[in-house]
Amino acid sequence: xxxxxxxxxxxxxxxxxxxxxxxxxxxxxxxxxxxxxxxxxxxxxxxxxxxxxxxxxxxxxxxxxxxxxxxxxxxxxxxxxxxxxxxxxxxxxxxxxxxxxxxxxxxxxxxxxxxxxxxxxxxxxxxxxxxxxxxxxxxxxxxxxxxxxxxxxxxxxxxxxxx
Amino acid sequence: xxxxxxxxxxxxxxxxxxxxxxxxxxxxxxxxxxxxxxxxxxxxxxxxxxxxxxxxxxxxxxxxxxxxxxxxxxxxxxxxxxxxxxxxxxxxxxxxxxxxxxxxxxxxxxxxxxxxxxxxxxxxxxxxxxxxxxxxxxxxxxxxxxxxxxxxxxxxxx
Numbered sequence: 001x002x003x004x005x006x007x008x009x010x011x012x013x014x015x016x017x018x019x020x021x022x023x024x025x026x027x028x029x030x031x032x033x034x035x036x037x038x039x040x041x042x043x044x045x046x047x048x049x050x051x052x053x054x055x056x057x058x059x060x061x062x063x064x065x066x067x068x069x070x071x072x073x074x075x076x077x078x079x080x081x082x083x084x085x086x087x088x089x090x091x092x093x094x095x096x097x098x099x100x101x102x103x104x105x106x107x108x109x110x111x112x113x114x115x116x117x118x119x120x121x122x123x124x125x126x127x128x129x130x131x132x133x134x135x136x137x138x139x140x141x142x143x144x145x146x147x148x149x150x151x152x153x154x155x156x157x158x159x160x161x162x163x
Numbered sequence: 164x165x166x167x168x169x170x171x172x173x174x175x176x177x178x179x180x181x182x183x184x185x186x187x188x189x190x191x192x193x194x195x196x197x198x199x200x201x202x203x204x205x206x207x208x209x210x211x212x213x214x215x216x217x218x219x220x221x222x223x224x225x226x227x228x229x230x231x232x233x234x235x236x237x238x239x240x241x242x243x244x245x246x247x248x249x250x251x252x253x254x255x256x257x258x259x260x261x262x263x264x265x266x267x268x269x270x271x272x273x274x275x276x277x278x279x280x281x282x283x284x285x286x287x288x289x290x291x292x293x294x295x296x297x298x299x300x301x302x303x304x305x306x307x308x309x310x311x312x313x314x315x316x317x318x319x320x321x
Contacts (some may be wrong), residue, residue, distance in 0.1 A: 040183055048192035055200045061201035066210050073214065089217035113309055119261060139207055141214035141261040144221040148193050151230070153222040 064105045065137040065160040068112050079146040090144040090151060101127035102163060109163035118145050118154035136161035208293050212317040215262055216270060216295040222253055231255060236275050236299040236311040239280045255282045263274045275309060289318035
């Protein structure tokens with residue numbers, strides 16, 4: 001244990017018991033600082049781990065919502081014409097009747113609600129409402145809608161959450 | 164250094180350095196942990212940009228039976244396009260305003276050897292930009308096919 005040289009002359013006049021007390025006090029202070037350092041390190045690591053898990057879960061939900069939107073626009077709600085050709089990114093309202101609002105993505109189950117809005121109309125929603133006590137992710141994309149024998153501009157919105 | 168050690172400052176310096184390292188490590192860990200979420204958000208914006216392109220490629224200009232992008236390409240190439248130029252500019256600006264998400268703006272640019280046509284080009288200074296490129300083929304009266312390059316940009320201002 002190194003000693004402060006300037007303090008030696010003062011400390012040399014002290015009794016042995018005082019000197020021992022001073023050493024103990026220094027050691028205690030250093031130990032205290034070391035303990036604070038270790039505790040701070042543990043708290044920061046735990047906090048970073050929790051934040052990482054939260055953001056990973058949010059990223060997973062965000063990607064699941066993107067996957068659901070892509071599947072709906074390209075396949076499940078895509079308009080099929082009289083010749084049997086499927087028009088991706090063109091939605092058909094009639095195909096919403098047989099749609100199930102639950103998907104398994106990456107081994108996890110998600111539920112979702114669809115909203116459809118096109119020029120000159122109000123927002124129409126389909127599927128279950130999102131629960132208030134769960135984190136959900138919403139995504140609105142542009143699309144076309146096959147309506148009244150015309151391709152119209154529309155917006156498809158999806159709110160997804162863990163089932 | 165030996166003198167510092169004799170004075171007992173070395174231990175304090177070591178501890179201060181460890182604290183500084185700890186704080187730096189914490190900042191880095193928190194910043195790094197946000198990267199997956201930022202990447203997922205970027206993928207969503209790429210998807211939005213793709214959908215905007217496909218919507219403009221398939222949706223018809225009211226009351227005509229030609230899509231927005233094809234009408235714009237015809238305006239660039241043909242002498243007598245299906246949709247008149249001033250009307251197309253008006254409906255295209257409305258469509259871009261309708262499709263753009265809050266805090267974003269959309270710009271559409273069509274180019275070929277004969278010229279260029281841009282809709283909603285006067286955007287401010289965006290913080291980020293997502294681009295979707297494509298092409299449309301237009302047949303001229305003589306049967307000549309002309310390819311028009313289309314670039315759709317989604318500007319973020321957040």
